Amino acid sequence: MVSFDAREPGTSVATWRSDPRWATLPAPRPLDPAIVPAVAEPDAPGAFDLVDASGPVVVLAAHPDDETLGAGSLIAQLVRQGRAVTVVVVTDGAASHPRSTSTPAGSLRELRLAEARAALDELVDPAGLGAPIELVALGVADGGLREARDVVRRQLADLLAERRPVLVLAPWRGDGHRDHRVLGEVAAELVGGDGSALPDARLLEYPIWMWHWGGPDHPDVPWDAFVRVDGDEEVGLAKQRALARYSSQVLPLSDRPGDEAVLRPDFVEHFVGGAEVFVEAPAPEPAPASVPADTLAPSFDATHARRDDPWGVTTRxxxxxxxxxxxxxxxxxxxxxxxxxxxxxxxxxxxxxxxxxxxxxxxxxxxxxxxxxxxxxxxxxxxxxxxxxxxxxxxxxxxxxxxxxxxxxxxxxxxxxxxxxxxxxxxxxxxxxxxxxxxxxxxxxxxxxxxxxxxxxxxxxxxxxxxxxxxxxxxxxxxxxxxxxxxxxxxxxxxx
The missing domain is CATH 3.40.50.150 (Vaccinia Virus protein VP39)
Known part of the structure; x- marks a missing residue:
């Protein structure tokens, strides 16, 4: 089990990048041609590449800013290729400053949704040549995703059935944040596994807080499941502009106590540039019929599926x-x-x-x-x-x-x-x-x-x-x- 304090310094970018495995991270596997809509030149190199293929994409975010931190560059690439991208922000983000005396939760809720819209506008092609980005906000209370899990699962199942994406991006289940874990688990239940709503679609999970609490030698860091999507300078700059739109997170709300910036500059540094790392993890095995579906079984199945000894009981x-x-x-x-x-x-x-x-x-x-x-x-x-x-x-x-x-x-x-x-x-x-x-x-x-x-x-x-x-x-x-x-x-x- 991972615990961390976002207010304290975490693992530096330099420490992560010094590991030799960083330079050899593979690209994601190509998409299955059977599920990708027909392309003009199906025999061309990269026709079914994650970015260059056709077909809708859905990005799931637990909070406003997760989508930009974890997948902003990839989103920018996808819309420049004309792909239809829907970003679903599940919670309202209103708990980011619980001790604020300047900005009540209601105002923060409205502010963060406006920031999300402005950030996504920065990711589209400035020349207007790409596709627009659809934003869907479910409005679940920040920090309450576990309690709303069943409702959110039904809403996402309906949305995915309507959009029929070939690719879904979601928070990594092992990220150490409860809302991230729950949303990642729901995504894994709905996408890419036998019996799921979209058994043939691809699920990629993006880590966020792992870069803070983890490190190259941390036992819970899934190096063998990492894939990297590289982007050019243009999409990297678009992501930086998008992150800057989340001023309530990267800057103080005011100079009063409780209004401090949520995201430290050294943490944001992990998300600068066009390259992004995702986890290509298998979907968790379904819970057995004898275990009620509303238990923790899916969570613990996913935890044990990621590692043979999740808590290091034989080694630590x-x-x-x-x-x-x-x-x-x-x-x-x-x-x-x-x-x-x-x-x-x-x-x-x-x-x-x-x-x-x-x-x-x-x-x-x-x-x-x-x-x-x-x-x-x-x-x-x-x-x-x-x-x-x-x-x-x-x-x-x-x-x-x-x-x-x-x-x-x-x-x-x-x-x-x-x-x-x-x-x-x-x-x-x-x-x-x-x-x-x-x-x-x-x-x-x-x-x-x-x-x-x-x-x-x-x-x-x-x-x-x-x-x-x-x-x-x-x-x-x-x-x-x-x-x-x-x-x-x-x-x-x-x-x-």
Whole structure:
């Protein structure tokens, strides 16, 4: 999980460009001739090139300015080739200055939409020889895309069905911003995958905040999926003019506190010039029928599809040390019957299996479950299943000796977490324990913070008659063990 502060300096352009891979990034694959409208010279070189081909293009932006930052040069090239381009701005951008005393949200909403129109006007051919750019604003509240996901998905499905684009540009799902992630996931559901509304269209995702929080050696940077579209000086200058139209973002609203520029000059430097980098990533696998469509399954499927080990649990010392602490905190050497909630690729499961009579490991992601099953194939006493615990635990589970709540509690609303804990109380055997560990710094897709999760766990434990037998506090994570058996390890093993 990525967290960042846009107010602080990020990775410099020089650091990114110093990596030798930068100079060898490939161009996107040509478009499929079967979906591109007939061209005058179909045998000419580049007839089905991403830019030179014919056919409509739709650009999805989570906020006004995303389209220009991430794809402004490509948009300028496309309209100069006569391509029909529709830019869909999903949110109103009114949350960019939450502490402003000079510009209320209503005024900022109107300003940012006007800036978007002015920016797109800068991207068209000044000689009037190219195509105009259509702007569609959905008006979702800035920061509220996750809550409006189903409505936005329906609106975009209708728009795409009407425009029938051969190419769709959208924010990269791994960008580290919640609105970007949700819109990227919706785009991946609708474009370029089996069962999608446009299975033959091409989806390219543009990173924005990755250039800030990432770096050439960051484990979440998808070098193997990068493609680069080069543009000439003319389209590069058009993009610069377009960015300048977003004065509310690149300049202070006023000299008052809370009106500071949102985009630092050293961050904007990443988007200067005609070349742009996109991610050509596969669409996420569809969620299995047993998992409700309104869960986090698509998000976690996409995360696991991008990387074999998305959080570096096998490689990062932080993760290996934390795992050792969790396992050492369990008060019983033999674990009996274990339920692990949020098993991901099964690394913790593998260690639990060494001490357990049986383990049921569950995860909402079918991609993660598939990897965990491969890892644990030689363990006959371990089952790994797809399950959505926000809908509660299966009624057949009972008399569990240990419930492991991995770092999933903060993805649940307080109400869903409370309902899950009611089920845990129902299935936990006399003498049984619950262990929970959570990151404390938050992320854009959390429903609540790690501290709030552990406060809820402590309150539940008190009401359910469990004792906190282990409490471990660090700056980065919390680790708690609650048990129906209040005895210490020394007491359990006869040392006192």
């Amino acid at each position: 010392w932080y993760e290996r040390r934390k795992r050792a602490l969790v396992l050492a905190s369990l008060p019983d050497e033999r674990l009996g019957r274990v339920l692990e909630i949020g098993c991901s690729i099964g690394v913790v499961t593998e260690q639990l299996a060494l001490r357990a009579d049986s383990v049921l490991a569950v995860d909402v992601s079918s991609v993660a479950v598939g990897r965990a099953r491969e890892r644990l194939a030689a363990q006959p006493h371990v089952r790994v299943e797809v399950a959505d615990v926000s809908a509660g635990l299966p009624r057949g589970d009972h008399a569990l000796d240990l419930v492991v709540l991995g770092e999933v509690g903060y993805y649940l609303s307080p109400e869903a977490l409370g309902a899950l804990l009611v089920d845990v109380d129902r299935v936990l055997a006399p003498g049984g324990s619950l262990v929970a560990c959570h990151w404390r710094h938050g992320a854009d897709d959390f429903a609540q913070g790690g501290d709030e999760v552990h406060e809820a766990l402590a309150a539940w434990a008190r009401d359910a008659g469990l004792t906190r037998v282990v409490g471990h506090v660090e700056e980065d994570f919390l680790l708690d063990v609650f048990s129906r058996d209040p005895r210490s390890v020394a007491s359990r093993t006869g040392l006192r």
